[in-house]
Every structure is written in structure tokens, then in C-alpha cells.
Amino acid sequence: MLLTDKYAYVSKLAKKDPLAKVIFTFAVLFLCLILNNVFVSIFILIFFAGFTILSNPAVSFFKYIKFMLIPFSFLIMGIIPVLITFVKDDSIIILIDRFNIGITYNSLNTSINLFFRALSAVSVTYFLALSTPMVSFFESLYKLKLPKLFITLMELIYRYIFILIDEAQAMYKAQKLRLGYNSFKSSLYCVSSLAAMLFIRAYKRADFSYQALLSRGCNGDITTISQEYEKAYIFYVLIFFIAGFCIILKAVL
Amino acid sequence: MSESILKCENLCFSYDEELSLNNISMNVKRGSITAVLGRNGAGKSTLFLTLNGINIKDKGSVYFNDKLVEYNKKGITEIRKKIGIVFQDPNDQLFSASVIKDVSFGALNLGLSQDEARKRAEKALKEVEMYDYMERPTHALSFGQKKRVAIAGILVMEPELIILDEPTAGLDPMGANEILVLLKKINKEKGTTIIIATHEMDIVPLYCDYAYVLDKGSVVMQGSPEEIFCHADELRKYDLRLPRIAHLMEILKKYDNMAVDESIDTISKARRAIKELVNGKSN
Numbered sequence: 001m002l003l004t005d006k007y008a009y010v011s012k013l014a015k016k017d018p019l020a021k022v023i024f025t026f027a028v029l030f031l032c033l034i035l036n037n038v039f040v041s042i043f044i045l046i047f048f049a050g051f052t053i054l055s056n057p058a059v060s061f062f063k064y065i066k067f068m069l070i071p072f073s074f075l076i077m078g079i080i081p082v083l084i085t086f087v088k089d090d091s092i093i094i095l096i097d098r099f100n101i102g103i104t105y106n107s108l109n110t111s112i113n114l115f116f117r118a119l120s121a122v123s124v125t126y127f128l129a130l131s132t133p134m135v136s137f138f139e140s141l142y143k144l145k146l147p148k149l150f151i152t153l154m155e156l157i158y159r160y161i162f163i164l165i166d167e168a169q170a171m172y173k174a175q176k177l178r179l180g181y182n183s184f185k186s187s188l189y190c191v192s193s194l195a196a197m198l199f200i201r202a203y204k205r206a207d208f209s210y211q212a213l214l215s216r217g218c219n220g221d222i223t224t225i226s227q228e229y230e231k232a233y234i235f236y237v238l239i240f241f242i243a244g245f246c247i248i249l250k251a252v253l
Numbered sequence: 254m255s256e257s258i259l260k261c262e263n264l265c266f267s268y269d270e271e272l273s274l275n276n277i278s279m280n281v282k283r284g285s286i287t288a289v290l291g292r293n294g295a296g297k298s299t300l301f302l303t304l305n306g307i308n309i310k311d312k313g314s315v316y317f318n319d320k321l322v323e324y325n326k327k328g329i330t331e332i333r334k335k336i337g338i339v340f341q342d343p344n345d346q347l348f349s350a351s352v353i354k355d356v357s358f359g360a361l362n363l364g365l366s367q368d369e370a371r372k373r374a375e376k377a378l379k380e381v382e383m384y385d386y387m388e389r390p391t392h393a394l395s396f397g398q399k400k401r402v403a404i405a406g407i408l409v410m411e412p413e414l415i416i417l418d419e420p421t422a423g424l425d426p427m428g429a430n431e432i433l434v435l436l437k438k439i440n441k442e443k444g445t446t447i448i449i450a451t452h453e454m455d456i457v458p459l460y461c462d463y464a465y466v467l468d469k470g471s472v473v474m475q476g477s478p479e480e481i482f483c484h485a486d487e488l489r490k491y492d493l494r495l496p497r498i499a500h501l502m503e504i505l506k507k508y509d510n511m512a513v514d515e516s517i518d519t520i521s522k523a524r525r526a527i528k529e530l531v532n533g534k535s536n
Contacts, residue, residue: 009390133390159350208345215305215338216346216383216406217330217362223369224354224361244496 004067004129011056013131016232018140024235025128031243032120039253040246041116047242048123052130057128067130071122075115083111118120134158152222160205167201168194257319258283258414258446259284259304260335264313266303275470277313282413285385286440286447288478290455291467292492298341300438300467301416305329305336318413334363337407341398341419352394352402353378353387357412357420370409377405378407381435397428404432408439415439417446421456429453433460455496458482458518479516 013021026128037154053064087094087102094102128137130185138158141151173192177179213222259281266274267519274296281287289297302308306329313334315322318534322332334489340346349355360370360527363419367423381401386394387499394402400420420436421429440447449461457464458478466474466481472482481488482499495503499518506509513530517523 006393015359016425135349135390155350156348159348160390163344205345206326207346208340209341210306211302212338212340212346213338213348213428215302215333216305216359217333217410218358219362220347222358223358224349224351225374227353232334 001105003253004126005134007056007058007130008133010058011131013055013232014133014136015230016131016138016235017119017229018132019143020232020235021128022134022137022140022144024239025124027239028242029121029124030115032124035246035250036070036113037246037250037253038113038116039249041113041120043246044242045116045120046121048127049156052127056130064103064126067126068119068122071118075118078118079111079115083107097113122227136227136229142226148221155222158210160202163205164202168198171197256282258317259385260316260319261304262314262316264298264300264303264315264512265311268299268312272514273470274303274310274439277467277472278469279465279472279475282421283446284440284444285462286436286449286460288446288461288464289467290452290454290457290464290493291450292452295467295491296470297467299470301418301448301450304416305338305507306332309319319502335412336414336416337410337412339400339403339415339417339420341422343396343403344475346403347391347399347408350390350392352383352389352391354406355391356402356409363410373397373409373411374405377409378402379474381405382406393414394443397424397432397485400424400428400432401435404435409440411443412445414446414448416450419452420449421451421453429456436460452493454494458496458499466493482494482518502526 012169028048032041036104049064050067053061059067081163083103084095084101085104087100090104091102092105092108094100095168096102132140138151138155141154142148151232175190175194179186226249257280257469260279261387262278263274264274264277275294277300289295289300293510299308303310306324309324315324317332322328331340338410338451343479347355349358356377357370357374360373361367365373375384375387383398383401383405386402387400389489391399391402404415404417404420415436417436420432424432434448434449437460439445451457461478464474464476464478464481465472466488471489474487475483482495485495485499485503488495496518498520500525501516502513502515505513511530513526517526
């Protein structure tokens with residue numbers, strides 16, 4: 001998330017209306033999940049991979065593959081149990097003869113379907129993540145009339161994640177410098193003390209930050225100005241095109 | 254309007270049994286830059302938080318513009334509009350991931366409209382020379398840039414008095430100098446009164462008109478920088494030191510029996526004095 005956010009700022013679509021992008025993303029995501037068709041999934045995967053790479057000058061083809069590899073390992077792990085099942089008579093390969101465990105035509109089909117569905121869903125979410133900075137994303141949530149407290153919390157958490165990471169890194173370095181983590185036992189000890197210190201620091205910092213908010217006239221509500229974005233009706237039009245294409249694809253194939 | 258902008262009398266505050274602020278009396282002049290000196294834990298930050306109504310005082314009275322500040326809900330809101338505090342660590346203060354949003358926060362709390370708040374935020378960012386960074390994410394800024402944004406976040410509220418807790422801490426010499434020049438500019442152009450808490454003694458004679466020394470929650474010394482730096486031994490008692498130049502003058506006078514004025518505390522004054530001394534001898 002931290003990494004994708006950096007790329008999101010340089011995207012050509014970064015200044016476009018985030019609400020349109022969010023609605024677009026979720027509409028396509030929904031479509032991809034309910035249609036449940038391999039060809040639709042592959043089409044969406046290719047379309048969004050292309051869209052993301054073309055719209056973001058910082059994301060090259062190889063970088064995109066790298067991003068895709070992150071969920072890939074989880075995906076493989078998830079697919080193996082679906083792929084390998086108890087075989088009755090329609091087996092392709094039997095792996096363990098005694099227990100009748102192997103791959104069936106049916107399980108192969110399901111797992112391929114699942115694989116592409118998951119991957120296409122990831123590519124759709126990557127599109128949003130790589131074109132919309134978190135700040136803009138929060139703004140679209142405000143427009144969606146979600147509970148204000150909820151979004152404010154998200155915003156604050158997002159901001160303070162960076163500080164938490166900075167502090168954790170500094171502490172980790174300090175521990176390493178004093179020969180921490182050089183054995184299994186010391187690693188356990190170091191991790192535990194790092195976690196404990198982080199809690200204490202977070203607590204103290206929260207106190208300071210609250211004081212700072214108060215002294216700037218905060219009265220319980222955090223309001224900031226909303227940014228101006230370029231209108232992007234094209235995304236709404238795109239939803240219909242993609243939906244139409246996908247439904248035809250499903251009907252034909 | 255009268256000369257005094259902020260006056261407190263016998264201000265007391267304690268976190269627990271021990272008094273953190275013990276009978277503090279101060280009088281800050283309008284349009285001045287005042288230094289509050291003192292070792293770590295002397296009560297500087299506590300004093301500021303108490304003035305701003307974040308710590309609720311136990312005793313004493315605070316006057317802002319000669320009007321007694323009532324520490325009820327309305328009074329506290331009012332005083333927070335007039336006194337802005339810039340915290341030592343900008344990371345504590347900047348809560349938004351977007352620079353312009355963070356700066357606009359204070360303005361919106363004053364009840365301004367979105368447009369007005371945006372205009373003010375842009376103006377404040379221009380004043381601290383961070384206008385070009387408006388759209389940047391906060392976490393991508395350097396420490397010095399964060400400090401500037403934090404100052405802009407206070408400037409946007411257009412307070413009459415700005416309190417800065419250690420404005421130069423953690424900055425490189427150039428960055429520290431730029432912040433001080435910026436503060437001087439704000440002080441001069443807008444007439445904003447400024448209070449600086451610091452241990453950086455060298456900046457006191459250069460930028461400050463008046464100074465208070467705090468120790469263990471009480472005011473132990475006060476006066477113009479020259480007056481305070483004349484009492485080197487007393488200062489050292491409170492774990493503070495003279496500005497380097499003043500220290501040099503003290504040594505020259507004490508050990509080398511040179512006829513220099515001990516109140517010299519800046520490079521320009523020292524230069525003049527040394528020139529006079531050299532020229533005087535050659536004559």
C-alpha cells in the first residue's frame with residue numbers, strides 16, 4: 001500500500017475525480033465476480049493491466065508484473081487445495097493412489113476459473129491503487145456519505161502509519177547496532193521490546209497530537225478543505241462498455 | 254491598545270502533587286520576540302499548554318490584551334484562536350497526508366468558508382515558501398519542510414501571538430537560520446508577537462527582545478538578553494550557558510585582562526569592539 005501510493009501520485013489519472021474512479025472500479029469488480037467466466041476474467045485482466053500501464057508513466061510492464069507477483073504466491077497456495085481433491089472416476093492424474101487423491105477434470109476447471117477471477121479482481125484493484133492517491137480516495141468516501149468518524153479515523157491512521165514505520169525502523173536500527181537479533185533468543189527478546197516500546201511511543205505521540213489538534217481549535221470534528229478534481233464522466237461510460245462486452249463474451253463463449 | 258499582549262500572574266499548574274508551574278508571572282510586549290529559556294523539563298512546554306487551556310491551571314490569572322482570560326469553553330476557544338502553538342516535532346502536529354489539507358484545518362476551525370480557507374492556506378504556504386509543495390503528501394517532506402508546513406498551519410489562523418517550542422531543534426544550520434529569518438519577517442511584517450522556547454543561546458541576542466529563564470517551574474531570571482547574559486554564573490546554575498561570543502568576551506576580560514564589555518553577545522558587536530580595541534592601541 002505504501003509503495004503503490006507513491007506511484008499513484010505520478011499517474012496521469014491522479015487528478016481525475018476519485019469518486020468516478022472508485023465507482024468504476026467497484027462496478028467492474030462486481031461484474032467480474034458475478035459473471036464468473038474465465039474469458040471475461042482474462043479480458044478484464046488484460047484490459048486493466050494495459051490501462052494501468054498506459055496511464056501511469058512510472059509503472060512499466062515489468063514493474064506491473066512485479067506488483068502482480070505479490071498476490072500470486074497467496075493465490076497459488078489458495079488454489080492447491082481446490083485443485084487436488086478426492087478422485088472418483090473422472091481423474092486426470094492420480095497423485096496418491098491409496099487415498100484416491102488427485103486432479104479431476106472438474107477441479108482443474110474450477111481452479112483455473114478461480115485463478116483468473118482472483119487475478120483479474122487484483123488487477124482491477126491495482127488500477128485504483130495505482131491511479132488514486134489515498135488522500136483523494138478518502139475524499140471520494142466523504143462524497144459517498146459514509147460515516148464521517150469512520151473516514152476521519154482512516155485518514156489519521158493512514159498518516160500515522162508512516163510515523164509508526166519510521167519509529168519502528170529507527171528502533172530496529174538502534175537494536176541492530178547494539179548487536180540485537182544475533183541469535184534466536186535475542187531476536188525474540190528484541191522483537192518483544194520493540195513492540196512494547198512502539199506501543200508506549202504511539203500512546204505518547206497520540207497525546208501530543210491530540211494537544212496539537214486542540215491548540216489549533218479542533219472541536220471534535222476534523223474538517224479540511226476538499227480538493228478540486230477534473231471531472232471524469234468517461235469512467236461512467238466505460239462501465240457500460242465493459243459490462244456490455246463482458247456479457248456478450250459470456251454469452252458467446 | 255496597550256503594550257502588553259499577554260500577562261500572567263502567579264500561574265500555577267501541577268500534573269500530580271508536585272507543582273509543574275510555580276507562581277509564574279510574565280508580561281509579554283506586543284510585537285516583541287520573547288525567548289523562554291530553561292533546561293529540559295524546566296516547564297516551558299507545560300507553560301505554553303497551560304496558557305492555551307490544554308492544561309487547566311490550578312491558580313493564577315492570565316490576561317490577553319488586558320482582558321482576563323476565562324478558562325471556560327468559550328474562553329478557551331477564544332484564546333486558542335489568538336495564541337497559536339507550533340510543536341517541537343512537526344510529526345505530532347501534521348495529521349493529514351496532504352499538505353494543503355493540513356494547513357487549512359485551523360482556518361476551517363475558525364468558521365471560515367471553504368474558499369476563504371483555501372485562500373488563506375495558500376497565502377500561509379506562500380509565506381513559509383512551501384507553496385510548490387501544496388499537493389505533496391506530508392510523509393514525503395523533509396524535516397525542515399514539515400516544520401515550515403507546521404508553522405503555516407498556525408499562520409493560517411492569523412493568531413496575534415505565536416508560540417514556538419524549540420523551532421530550531423533537529424534542523425541543519427541553514428534550515429534553522431531560515432526558520433528564524435522567517436519568524437523575524439512574520440514579526441516585522443504582520444506585527445505578530447512571537448514567543449520562542451529554546452536552548453539555543455546564540456540566537457537569543459540576535460532575534461529576541463526579551464528573555465525569561467525558567468527553572469523547576471518558576472521564572473528565575475528575566476530581562477533583555479544583555480541583562481541576562483551579564484549574569485553568567487547564575488545562568489550556569491540553571492544548566493544554561495552564555496552565547497559563544499559572550500563567553501569569549503567573559504574569558505578575555507577575566508583571564509586576559511582585556512577591557513571588553515561583557516554585554517557583547519553578537520558577532521557584529523564583538524567585531525566593532527575588537528576593531529575599537531585594536532585601533533585604540535595602535536593610536
